[in-house]
Amino acid sequence: AQSVTQLGSHVSVSEGALVLLRCNYSSSVPPYLFWYVQYPNQGLQLLLKYTTGATLVKGINGFEAEFKKSETSFHLTKPSAHMSDAAEYFCAVTRLSYNQGGKLIFGQGTELSVKP
Amino acid sequence: NAGVTQTPKFQVLKTGQSMTLQCAQDMNHEYMSWYRQDPGMGLRLIHYSVGAGITDQGEVPNGYNVSRSTTEDFPLRLLSAAPSQTSVYFCASSYGTLGSNTEAFFGQGTRLTVV
Numbered sequence: 001a002q003s004v005t006q007l008g009s010h011v012s013v014s015e016g017a018l019v020l021l022r023c024n025y026s027s028s029v030p031p032y033l034f035w036y037v038q039y040p041n042q043g044l045q046l047l048l049k050y051t052t053g054a055t056l057v058k059g060i061n062g063f064e065a066e067f068k069k070s071e072t073s074f075h076l077t078k079p080s081a082h083m084s085d086a087a088e089y090f091c092a093v094t095r096l097s098y099n100q101g102g103k104l105i106f107g108q109g110t111e112l113s114v115k116p
Numbered sequence: 117n118a119g120v121t122q123t124p125k126f127q128v129l130k131t132g133q134s135m136t137l138q139c140a141q142d143m144n145h146e147y148m149s150w151y152r153q154d155p156g157m158g159l160r161l162i163h164y165s166v167g168a169g170i171t172d173q174g175e176v177p178n179g180y181n182v183s184r185s186t187t188e189d190f191p192l193r194l195l196s197a198a199p200s201q202t203s204v205y206f207c208a209s210s211y212g213t214l215g216s217n218t219e220a221f222f223g224q225g226t227r228l229t230v231v
Contacts (some may be wrong), residue, residue, distance in 0.1 A: 103164065108156060
Protein backbone atom coordinates (compact mmCIF):
# COMPACT_ATOMS: atom_id res chain seq x y z
CA ALA A 1 0.00 0.00 0.00
CA GLN A 2 1.29 3.42 -0.96
CA SER A 3 2.05 5.52 2.10
CA VAL A 4 2.80 8.77 0.31
CA THR A 5 1.08 9.87 -2.89
CA GLN A 6 2.07 12.85 -4.97
CA LEU A 7 -0.61 13.91 -7.42
CA GLY A 8 0.87 14.77 -10.77
CA SER A 9 4.25 13.58 -11.98
CA HIS A 10 4.77 16.78 -13.97
CA VAL A 11 3.63 20.31 -13.18
CA SER A 12 4.31 23.27 -15.44
CA VAL A 13 3.83 26.90 -14.39
CA SER A 14 4.77 30.27 -15.78
CA GLU A 15 7.35 32.40 -14.07
CA GLY A 16 5.62 34.47 -11.39
CA ALA A 17 2.66 32.11 -11.08
CA LEU A 18 1.60 30.15 -8.02
CA VAL A 19 3.26 26.80 -7.46
CA LEU A 20 1.14 24.04 -5.90
CA LEU A 21 2.53 20.52 -5.53
CA ARG A 22 0.21 18.02 -3.90
CA CYS A 23 1.05 15.33 -1.34
CA ASN A 24 -1.23 12.99 0.57
CA TYR A 25 -0.12 10.44 3.12
CA SER A 26 -1.50 7.50 5.02
CA SER A 27 -0.31 6.91 8.56
CA SER A 28 -1.83 5.37 11.67
CA VAL A 29 -0.05 7.83 13.95
CA PRO A 30 0.76 11.52 13.66
CA PRO A 31 3.41 11.58 10.96
CA TYR A 32 6.58 13.51 10.43
CA LEU A 33 6.42 14.99 6.93
CA PHE A 34 9.12 16.37 4.67
CA TRP A 35 9.57 18.00 1.32
CA TYR A 36 12.88 17.50 -0.49
CA VAL A 37 14.09 19.06 -3.71
CA GLN A 38 16.43 17.52 -6.26
CA TYR A 39 18.13 19.71 -8.84
CA PRO A 40 19.44 18.00 -12.00
CA ASN A 41 22.26 15.54 -11.37
CA GLN A 42 22.35 16.30 -7.66
CA GLY A 43 21.31 14.67 -4.43
CA LEU A 44 18.23 15.63 -2.45
CA GLN A 45 18.12 18.54 -0.04
CA LEU A 46 15.55 19.45 2.56
CA LEU A 47 13.04 22.18 1.74
CA LEU A 48 10.97 22.00 4.92
CA LYS A 49 9.56 19.61 7.48
CA TYR A 50 6.56 19.21 9.76
CA THR A 51 6.99 17.43 13.08
CA THR A 52 4.67 18.92 15.69
CA GLY A 53 3.25 22.33 16.51
CA ALA A 54 2.32 24.94 13.90
CA THR A 55 0.67 23.36 10.90
CA LEU A 56 1.95 25.98 8.42
CA VAL A 57 5.62 25.34 7.84
CA LYS A 58 7.95 27.74 6.08
CA GLY A 59 11.00 26.47 4.26
CA ILE A 60 13.84 27.70 2.12
CA ASN A 61 13.52 29.62 -1.16
CA GLY A 62 10.05 30.96 -0.30
CA PHE A 63 8.31 27.58 -0.14
CA GLU A 64 5.78 26.64 2.51
CA ALA A 65 3.50 23.71 3.26
CA GLU A 66 0.43 23.20 5.39
CA PHE A 67 -0.27 20.05 7.36
CA LYS A 68 -3.99 19.23 7.22
CA LYS A 69 -4.78 16.24 9.36
CA SER A 70 -8.43 16.06 8.29
CA GLU A 71 -7.38 15.81 4.65
CA THR A 72 -4.17 13.78 5.30
CA SER A 73 -2.39 16.28 3.10
CA PHE A 74 0.85 18.25 3.10
CA HIS A 75 0.76 20.31 -0.08
CA LEU A 76 3.74 22.49 -1.05
CA THR A 77 3.20 26.03 -2.29
CA LYS A 78 5.12 29.08 -3.41
CA PRO A 79 3.34 32.33 -4.31
CA SER A 80 5.55 33.23 -7.26
CA ALA A 81 7.59 30.75 -9.27
CA HIS A 82 11.14 31.52 -10.34
CA MET A 83 13.08 29.87 -13.14
CA SER A 84 15.51 28.48 -10.56
CA ASP A 85 12.66 26.49 -8.96
CA ALA A 86 12.68 24.01 -11.85
CA ALA A 87 13.55 20.70 -10.19
CA GLU A 88 12.02 17.48 -8.94
CA TYR A 89 10.21 17.62 -5.63
CA PHE A 90 9.64 14.72 -3.28
CA CYS A 91 7.25 14.41 -0.38
CA ALA A 92 8.36 11.98 2.33
CA VAL A 93 7.13 10.62 5.65
CA THR A 94 8.58 8.83 8.63
CA ARG A 95 6.81 7.32 11.59
CA LEU A 96 4.12 5.41 9.71
CA SER A 97 3.25 3.45 12.82
CA TYR A 98 4.57 3.03 16.30
CA ASN A 99 6.68 0.03 15.25
CA GLN A 100 7.77 1.32 11.85
CA GLY A 101 9.97 4.23 12.66
CA GLY A 102 13.28 5.15 11.18
CA LYS A 103 12.28 4.65 7.56
CA LEU A 104 11.96 7.66 5.31
CA ILE A 105 9.32 6.75 2.72
CA PHE A 106 9.10 8.85 -0.45
CA GLY A 107 6.38 9.70 -2.88
CA GLN A 108 6.87 9.22 -6.60
CA GLY A 109 8.13 12.76 -7.15
CA THR A 110 6.79 15.74 -9.09
CA GLU A 111 8.88 17.42 -11.74
CA LEU A 112 8.30 21.17 -11.80
CA SER A 113 8.91 23.10 -15.00
CA VAL A 114 8.89 26.90 -15.04
CA LYS A 115 8.18 28.68 -18.32
CA PRO A 116 9.51 32.17 -18.99
CA ASN B 117 32.52 20.05 5.41
CA ALA B 118 32.14 16.91 3.28
CA GLY B 119 28.75 15.61 4.53
CA VAL B 120 27.84 12.36 2.72
CA THR B 121 30.32 11.18 0.10
CA GLN B 122 29.50 8.50 -2.44
CA THR B 123 31.92 6.81 -4.82
CA PRO B 124 31.99 6.19 -7.69
CA LYS B 125 29.72 8.75 -9.38
CA PHE B 126 29.27 6.62 -12.50
CA GLN B 127 29.72 2.90 -13.13
CA VAL B 128 29.02 0.48 -15.95
CA LEU B 129 28.89 -3.22 -15.10
CA LYS B 130 28.37 -6.35 -17.10
CA THR B 131 25.62 -8.74 -16.06
CA GLY B 132 26.90 -11.05 -13.35
CA GLN B 133 29.70 -8.80 -12.14
CA SER B 134 29.85 -7.72 -8.52
CA MET B 135 30.80 -4.37 -7.08
CA THR B 136 30.63 -2.22 -3.97
CA LEU B 137 29.20 1.27 -3.82
CA GLN B 138 30.91 3.27 -1.14
CA CYS B 139 29.26 5.72 1.25
CA ALA B 140 30.93 7.70 4.01
CA GLN B 141 29.66 10.47 6.28
CA ASP B 142 31.58 12.74 8.62
CA MET B 143 28.66 14.01 10.74
CA ASN B 144 28.73 11.21 13.32
CA HIS B 145 25.20 10.17 12.34
CA GLU B 146 23.90 6.89 13.69
CA TYR B 147 21.30 6.30 10.97
CA MET B 148 22.34 5.54 7.39
CA SER B 149 20.39 4.20 4.46
CA TRP B 150 20.56 3.32 0.77
CA TYR B 151 17.91 4.19 -1.81
CA ARG B 152 17.52 3.57 -5.48
CA GLN B 153 15.81 6.11 -7.71
CA ASP B 154 13.93 5.00 -10.79
CA PRO B 155 11.73 7.14 -13.07
CA GLY B 156 8.16 7.43 -11.80
CA MET B 157 8.88 5.44 -8.65
CA GLY B 158 10.51 7.98 -6.39
CA LEU B 159 13.18 6.70 -4.04
CA ARG B 160 12.84 3.21 -2.68
CA LEU B 161 14.63 2.04 0.43
CA ILE B 162 17.08 -0.85 -0.08
CA HIS B 163 18.75 -1.28 3.32
CA TYR B 164 19.27 0.82 6.38
CA SER B 165 21.32 0.84 9.55
CA VAL B 166 20.55 2.34 12.95
CA GLY B 167 24.14 2.06 14.15
CA ALA B 168 27.42 0.21 13.78
CA GLY B 169 26.80 -3.53 13.59
CA ILE B 170 23.04 -3.18 13.00
CA THR B 171 21.40 -3.36 9.58
CA ASP B 172 17.93 -4.17 8.29
CA GLN B 173 16.11 -4.57 5.01
CA GLY B 174 14.03 -1.93 3.31
CA GLU B 175 11.47 -2.27 0.51
CA VAL B 176 13.73 -3.67 -2.22
CA PRO B 177 16.66 -5.57 -0.62
CA ASN B 178 17.00 -8.50 -3.05
CA GLY B 179 20.34 -8.61 -4.81
CA TYR B 180 22.04 -6.26 -2.37
CA ASN B 181 24.08 -6.72 0.79
CA VAL B 182 25.20 -4.21 3.38
CA SER B 183 27.34 -4.13 6.48
CA ARG B 184 28.13 -1.41 9.01
CA SER B 185 31.43 -1.94 10.78
CA THR B 186 31.96 1.75 11.63
CA THR B 187 29.71 4.73 12.24
CA GLU B 188 31.17 6.52 9.23
CA ASP B 189 30.87 3.92 6.46
CA PHE B 190 27.94 2.04 4.95
CA PRO B 191 28.90 0.21 1.74
CA LEU B 192 26.33 -1.38 -0.57
CA ARG B 193 27.32 -4.57 -2.38
CA LEU B 194 25.79 -5.87 -5.59
CA LEU B 195 26.38 -9.59 -5.54
CA SER B 196 25.67 -10.43 -9.19
CA ALA B 197 24.58 -7.42 -11.20
CA ALA B 198 21.44 -7.63 -13.32
CA PRO B 199 20.01 -5.12 -15.84
CA SER B 200 17.12 -4.52 -13.42
CA GLN B 201 19.63 -2.93 -11.05
CA THR B 202 20.34 -0.14 -13.51
CA SER B 203 19.42 2.89 -11.44
CA VAL B 204 20.69 5.91 -9.53
CA TYR B 205 21.70 4.99 -5.98
CA PHE B 206 21.64 7.43 -3.09
CA CYS B 207 23.11 7.08 0.34
CA ALA B 208 21.64 9.15 3.18
CA SER B 209 22.40 9.72 6.84
CA SER B 210 20.61 11.39 9.72
CA TYR B 211 21.07 12.08 13.37
CA GLY B 212 17.84 10.47 14.49
CA THR B 213 16.88 6.82 14.37
CA LEU B 214 13.49 5.29 15.07
CA GLY B 215 10.58 7.62 14.42
CA SER B 216 13.04 10.22 13.31
CA ASN B 217 11.92 13.80 12.85
CA THR B 218 15.37 14.93 11.79
CA GLU B 219 16.66 15.84 8.37
CA ALA B 220 18.29 13.25 6.13
CA PHE B 221 21.45 14.30 4.30
CA PHE B 222 22.02 12.78 0.89
CA GLY B 223 25.08 12.04 -1.17
CA GLN B 224 25.38 13.10 -4.81
CA GLY B 225 24.39 9.69 -6.08
CA THR B 226 25.96 6.86 -8.09
CA ARG B 227 24.59 6.30 -11.57
CA LEU B 228 24.87 2.57 -12.32
CA THR B 229 24.27 0.93 -15.67
CA VAL B 230 24.23 -2.85 -16.01
CA VAL B 231 24.60 -4.15 -19.57
